[in-house]
Amino acid sequence: MKLSVSIQVNGRTYDREIEPRLLLVHFLRDSIALTGTKIGCDTSQCGACTVLLDDVAVKACTCLAAQADGCSVTTIEGLAPDGRLNALQEAFWTKHGLQCGFCTPGMIFAAQALLRVNGNPSPEQIRHALEGNLCRCTGYQNIVRSVQAAAAAGVR
Amino acid sequence: MATTVAAPARVFGSGIRRREDPRLLTGTARYTADFTLPGQLYAAILRSPHGHARIRKIGSSAAKAAPGVVAVFTGADTEGVLQSIPCAWLVPNSDLKVAPYPPLARDVVRYVGDAVAVVVAESAQQAYDAVELIDVDYQPLPATVDPEHAVKPGAPQLHGEAPNNIAFHWTVAGGDVDAAFKAAEVVVRDRIVQQRLIPTAMETRGALAHYVPATGELTLWNTTQNPHIVRFIMSLVTGIPEDRLRVIAPEVGGGFGSKIPQIQGDFITVFCSMKLGRPVKWIESRSENYQSTTHGRDHVQDVELAATKDGRILGLRCTVWAGMGAYLSTAAPGIPTILHGLMLSGPYKIGAVKEDVYGVYTNTTPVEAYRGAGRPEATFMLERIIDRLADEIGVDPVEVRRRNLIPPFDNGFDVITGLKYDSGNYKGALDKALAHAGYEQLRAEQAEARKKGRYLGIGVSMYVEICGLGPSQVAGAVGFQGGLWESAIVRFHPSGKAHVFIGSSPHGQGEETTFAQIVADELGVSVNDVKVVHGDTDITPMGWGTYGSRTTAVSGAALAIATRKIKEKARLLTSHLLEAAVEDIDYANGKFFVRGFPDRHKTIQDIALMANVAWNMPQGMEPGLEATTSYDPPNFVFPFGAHLAVVEVQPETGHIELKRYVAVDDCGPQINPMIVEGQVHGGVVQGIGQALWEQAVYDANGQLLTGSLADYAIPRADVLPDIEVLSTVTPSPHHPLGVKGIGEAGTIASTCTVYNAVIDALEPFKVQSIQMPLTPERVWRAIAERKGA
Numbered sequence: 003m004k005l006s007v008s009i010q011v012n013g014r015t016y017d018r019e020i021e022p023r024l025l026l027v028h029f030l031r032d033s034i035a036l037t038g039t040k041i042g043c044d045t046s047q048c049g050a051c052t053v054l055l056d057d058v059a060v061k062a063c064t065c066l067a068a069q070a071d072g073c074s075v076t077t078i079e080g081l082a083p084d085g086r087l088n089a090l091q092e093a094f095w096t097k098h099g100l101q102c103g104f105c106t107p108g109m110i111f112a113a114q115a116l117l118r119v120n121g122n123p124s125p126e127q128i129r130h131a132l133e134g135n136l137c138r139c140t141g142y143q144n145i146v147r148s149v150q151a152a153a154a155a156g157v158r
Numbered sequence: 159m160a161t162t163v164a165a166p167a168r169v170f171g172s173g174i175r176r177r178e179d180p181r182l183l184t185g186t187a188r189y190t191a192d193f194t195l196p197g198q199l200y201a202a203i204l205r206s207p208h209g210h211a212r213i214r215k216i217g218s219s220a221a222k223a224a225p226g227v228v229a230v231f232t233g234a235d236t237e238g239v240l241q242s243i244p245c246a247w248l249v250p251n252s253d254l255k256v257a258p259y260p261p262l263a264r265d266v267v268r269y270v271g272d273a274v275a276v277v278v279a280e281s282a283q284q285a286y287d288a289v290e291l292i293d294v295d296y297q298p299l300p301a302t303v304d305p306e307h308a309v310k311p312g313a314p315q316l317h318g319e320a321p322n323n324i325a326f327h328w329t330v331a332g333g334d335v336d337a338a339f340k341a342a343e344v345v346v347r348d349r350i351v352q353q354r355l356i357p358t359a360m361e362t363r364g365a366l367a368h369y370v371p372a373t374g375e376l377t378l379w380n381t382t383q384n385p386h387i388v389r390f391i392m393s394l395v396t397g398i399p400e401d402r403l404r405v406i407a408p409e410v411g412g413g414f415g416s417k418i419p420q421i422q423g424d425f426i427t428v429f430c431s432m433k434l435g436r437p438v439k440w441i442e443s444r445s446e447n448y449q450s451t452t453h454g455r456d457h458v459q460d461v462e463l464a465a466t467k468d469g470r471i472l473g474l475r476c477t478v479w480a481g482m483g484a485y486l487s488t489a490a491p492g493i494p495t496i497l498h499g500l501m502l503s504g505p506y507k508i509g510a511v512k513e514d515v516y517g518v519y520t521n522t523t524p525v526e527a528y529r530g531a532g533r534p535e536a537t538f539m540l541e542r543i544i545d546r547l548a549d550e551i552g553v554d555p556v557e558v559r560r561r562n563l564i565p566p567f568d569n570g571f572d573v574i575t576g577l578k579y580d581s582g583n584y585k586g587a588l589d590k591a592l593a594h595a596g597y598e599q600l601r602a603e604q605a606e607a608r609k610k611g612r613y614l615g616i617g618v619s620m621y622v623e624i625c626g627l628g629p630s631q632v633a634g635a636v637g638f639q640g641g642l643w644e645s646a647i648v649r650f651h652p653s654g655k656a657h658v659f660i661g662s663s664p665h666g667q668g669e670e671t672t673f674a675q676i677v678a679d680e681l682g683v684s685v686n687d688v689k690v691v692h693g694d695t696d697i698t699p700m701g702w703g704t705y706g707s708r709t710t711a712v713s714g715a716a717l718a719i720a721t722r723k724i725k726e727k728a729r730l731l732t733s734h735l736l737e738a739a740v741e742d743i744d745y746a747n748g749k750f751f752v753r754g755f756p757d758r759h760k761t762i763q764d765i766a767l768m769a770n771v772a773w774n775m776p777q778g779m780e781p782g783l784e785a786t787t788s789y790d791p792p793n794f795v796f797p798f799g800a801h802l803a804v805v806e807v808q809p810e811t812g813h814i815e816l817k818r819y820v821a822v823d824d825c826g827p828q829i830n831p832m833i834v835e836g837q838v839h840g841g842v843v844q845g846i847g848q849a850l851w852e853q854a855v856y857d858a859n860g861q862l863l864t865g866s867l868a869d870y871a872i873p874r875a876d877v878l879p880d881i882e883v884l885s886t887v888t889p890s891p892h893h894p895l896g897v898k899g900i901g902e903a904g905t906i907a908s909t910c911t912v913y914n915a916v917i918d919a920l921e922p923f924k925v926q927s928i929q930m931p932l933t934p935e936r937v938w939r940a941i942a943e944r945k946g947a
């Protein structure tokens with residue numbers, strides 16, 4: 003059995019026939035070839051797959067593509083469409099908030115979600131907000147600094 | 159009015175933003191899992207659910223008939239096609255027993271995760287579905303998982319080749335250790351268990367193999383730290399000649415040692431592509447990664463220290479049982495031996511050392527390098543036993559360290575294990591850490607807090623590490639089945655932009671930036687005009703890979719020398735073009751000029767153009783502006799440092815709060831301090847993870863109980879304080895840039911720093927030892943036991 007879905011991703015609508023069990027993360031990576039969203043686990047722990055679903059940060063491995071039918075998704079590819087980094091990406095760059103970069107797309111969206119609700123978070127609040135996103139390279143410290151810098155630059 | 163113009167900031171030493179980041183920040187970087195080739199198939203591997211079992215029969219007909227399935231292969235199919243997976247570090251004088259390590263198990267499985275069969279299908283989902291349909295009839299066998307128990311009589315045996323499961327017995331000895339213990343006024347002992355850890359790079363392992371039968375050529379995209387080693391080993395195992403074998407390490411999402419070895423999945427994927435003549439991709443799930451990609455540490459250590467009453471160390475004697483897992487992984491035997499035993503003198507003058515290391519086969523995932531690889535295990539032993547000594551003789555632990563430190567030296571110091579450290583100022587690092595932390599003040603606060611029933615602890619650990627591996631002659635002498643040199647090519651294009659090609663393979667450490675800084679600093683070009691290329695064996699020159707904090711130390715040296723060759727050629731060409739004597743050509747800020755006549759000059763861009771068009775070259779000079787250097791270091795480099803942690807323990811709950819962490823590291827001159835700091839942060843946090851949270855647990859049957867990220871606790875953002883990062887600078891005398899390495903430093907020091915702090919906090923309870931990780935329950939139990947006693 004196949005399902006038809008229509009999902010808007012980064013402003014473009016994709017109509018696809020999918021298997022009902024297809025996860026959103028596999029829809030993004032395999033069905034429409036947006037591989038910027040990463041998979042780091044199989045137990046919904048790592049947050050590498052975090053995207054915005056109708057402006058809410060979700061782990062795309064915990065969500066069926068069918069559930070995103072009719073919704074709008076933002077992935078990492080959607081943040082700098084003309085190649086110019088947005089202020090949040092810029093902050094991660096300036097503060098060395100990434101090393102291997104594998105956790106980065108998910109971190110960016112977890113940070114974005116925090117800044118939407120709290121434009122001036124304390125380091126503790128940032129650390130708390132990022133607890134569902136694992137990074138093995140940075141020790142998180144420069145990620146915290148990146149989010150602080152983004153907040154200071156007015157990212158909301 | 160005179161205006162002063164600030165001298166241009168030197169690009170070497172400035173914390174500029176990384177060149178690799180824009181692609182990583184925009185999702186345009188490509189990791190192995192992100193590639194799809196036309197006609198690509200997907201492999202899913204069936205893995206043993208048993209720690210030890212005989213395979214009686216494999217039924218694969220249902221899987222073969224499943225939708226989308228193209229083929230199912232088992233170990234029998236690899237007969238005559240794939241050789242056993244080789245071990246590449248054959249430590250001499252250790253009676254090493256290398257048991258066969260089949261890419262797909264043949265008759266017996268020896269750990270949970272051992273590869274049993276593979277399904278290849280048109281889609282990944284179909285492959286995973288069909289794996290479920292394979293029916294394996296296992297006869298379970300008794301298992302053994304603990305390295306100390308596995309050597310005892312009656313333990314289940316893994317390999318006929320290795321009686322009592324002993325893979326090797328290695329000894330390091332220097333000085334007269336028996337005399338030291340005879341002369342000792344104080345002897346302290348400890349038993350330390352370095353628990354098994356799982357490296358957990360956020361990208362799991364995977365491979366995409368494309369074999370073309372018509373040409374016999376294989377292209378392999380692989381999650382690896384060392385593509386040239388992959389090409390070599392893959393060639394040995396598959397018989398594909400190295401000239402037909404191209405290995406690409408695209409973007410790689412962290413490694414920490416787990417992407418050094420060649421693992422079963424790599425060979426299986428290549429085998430499937432060879433058999434089917436189509437591209438085949440295999441990407442591990444995290445659970446599969448935890449079972450089947452390598453683990454780290456797993457030592458049981460008995461340590462004894464002989465000293466005088468005033469705290470002078472006379473000798474160190476240790477026995478270590480090092481778990482190797484079910485098979486010897488690529489570099490495994492060298493880790494608890496060469497990279498461990500030789501480092502037992504640390505930053506101290508110790509007159510006698512003896513260590514016996516038993517490498518032991520157990521029914522567990524193979525053990526490999528994990529960040530620090532051998533050196534954290536050595537540092538922990540030494541730094542822990544020194545705290546025990548301090549406690550025994552009633553002297554402050556910092557003072558005991560001071561009494562034993564090697565005095566500052568800048569060109570060689572011989573330690574009793576046979577190594578020659580390059581340079582060190584250990585006291586300098588210690589003083590800086592103590593001054594920054596306010597050590598006296600902290601001790602006063604601790605005393606105050608205790609009066610109020612609060613338990614603060616202060617822990618210190620120092621370290622020296624061996625890295626920048628290393629002189630190839632030494633590599634050969636210690637049984638490493640390869641070299642350890644590196645090469646670099648610098649190529650200037652007509653427009654004055656340059657490419658750098660290196661054989662090593664960074665995967666997050668930032669060398670695309672720091673190496674551009676090296677070239678920019680030497681030749682006055684912009685960092686943005688230098689592109690660093692790595693990770694493709696068809697394009698890059700030979701190199702042995704990125705591990706052991708060796709890339710900047712070895713590759714960076716090759717690059718510095720190649721860049722200087724460019725400079726020399728530019729000087730010669732300038733002299734020719736300006737018709738001036740070579741001795742009169744000076745260089746400053748990107749310009750070659752006639753001494754005393756700065757206007758008579760050529761920029762490096764001018765020279766790049768003139769060398770490339772080659773209209774007017776001096777007699778005998780080759781066209782082009784390109785240089786290649788292969789660099790084999792004369793010695794290792796030995797970074798060092800002193801770390802300090804402050805914790806508070808709640809005795810009622812066993813909860814540990816890490817309040818402060820101070821790291822002083824000395825990796826010589828820093829090319830990019832921002833990147834150095836980032837390496838320290840990440841390293842320190844991994845070491846803290848070992849002290850407080852991480853442990854791979856097996857039950858007696860060899861079941862991995864921590865088989866996913868739901869059960870294995872790597873550090874999260876909300877459980878850590880900021881790390882206070884400082885440094886001292888002691889150049890290496892033998893490196894062309896004086897630099898050492900910083901990739902592993904943080905991990906090497908931090909585990910024992912935090913551990914010592916926790917035990918210090920519990921001093922009123924006389925707790926001396928708790929098994930890591932220091933979970934609240936274990937801490938609480940340790941206190942309760944002492945109270946009971």
Ligand code: FES
Pocket residue numbers: 040041042043044045046047048049050051052061062063064
């Ligand atoms: S892939 Fe790990 S949480 Fe989604």
Ligand code: FES
Pocket residue numbers: 099100101102103104105106136137138139140360411412666
């Ligand atoms: S940068 Fe490598 S996992 Fe976060």
